[in-house]
Amino acid sequence: MKKKFILLLSFAGFLTLHSQTIEEKIAAKTCECLQKSSNITNDIFRDCLTKSMTEQIFTDKDPKVRESINTVDGIQTTILRVKEIVSKECPKLVPAVIENKEDIYYGKSKNKSAQNFYIIGQDFMDQKNFKLAVESFQLALKEDPNFVLALDDIAVSYRQLDDYENAIKYYKKSLDIYPEGHFALMNIGVVYTFKSDYKTAISYYQKLIDYHPDSAEGYFGAGKNYFLLKDDEKALDNMFMAHRIYTESKSDYVKDSEQIIGAIYQKMKSENKEDVFKKIAEKNNVQIN
Incomplete structure (x- = not known):
C-alpha cells in the first residue's frame, strides 16, 4: 500500500x-x-x-x-x-x-445610458448568456469608452466564450485607463496562462505584485506559471508568499496553494533537491513538519 x-x-x-x-x-x-x-x-x-x-x-x-x-x-x-x-x-x-483610485475607476459610469446598459450586461452574465452580455457591454462602452467596469466585464464575457484575443484586447484597454487595476491584471494573467504563454502571464502577475503587494493573487499566479515553466525555485518562493497571505486572511484558496506547494515538493524530492526546498521554506519563515 x-x-x-x-x-x-x-x-x-x-x-x-x-x-x-x-x-x-x-x-x-x-x-x-x-x-x-x-x-x-x-x-x-x-x-x-x-x-x-x-x-x-x-x-x-x-x-x-x-x-x-x-x-x-x-x-x-x-x-x-x-x-x-x-x-x-x-x-x-x-x-x-x-x-483612492479604486473608488474612482471601479465606480459607476457618470453616463446614465452607459450605466443602464452595463446593468443589463451583468444580468446576462448572471444568466450565463455571454453573447448578449457582450452586446450590452459594447453599448455601454459606446456611451462611455473609459468605463473600466464595462471593459473588465466584456473581457470576462469574451473569455467565457473562449475568445481569448478579444478578452486580452479589452483587458489591455482597461489597463490603459487604470494600469494598477487588480481585476484586469489578475485576469489577463489567467488568459495568457490558458494560451500557454507563461512568461507573459508572469509579467502581468509581477505588475499585480508591484501594485498590490498585500494581495495573494499576484504571487499565486506567478508561482503557478513559474511551475509550468519548470522554474521550481521561483515557483516555490511565490507560492509560499501566496500561502502566507491566504492563511492570514483565512481564504478557502489556502487549499490550492497547499496543493501546488505539495506538487513542487514531490518534484524537487524526486530530483534530490529537498535541501533547496527546505532552504526556500526557511527564507520564507515556513516550518516543514
Missing part, C-alpha cells in the same frame, strides 16, 4: 526587531527615486514606493527583512510606516493628496 504524502506547513512567528531599520531603508530608496522626477504624481509616488520595497525585500541579506512582510498585516503596516517616514524625510516629494 502506498503511503499518502502529507505536507504540513506552519509559519513561525516573525520578529519585529529592527523592523524600523527595514522601513527606513525602503523610505530612503523611495526618496531617491522621487528625486528623479520633476512632477511627482500619485502614480510616481506609488511606483517608487513599491519598487523600492520589492528591491529591498528581495536583495537584503538580513532574513528579518523577508520575515517582516510574511503576513498581510506585515505588508500593510510596512507600507504605512514607509509612507510616514517618507513624509518626514522628504516632505516636498510627497503628493498633497493620495487618492
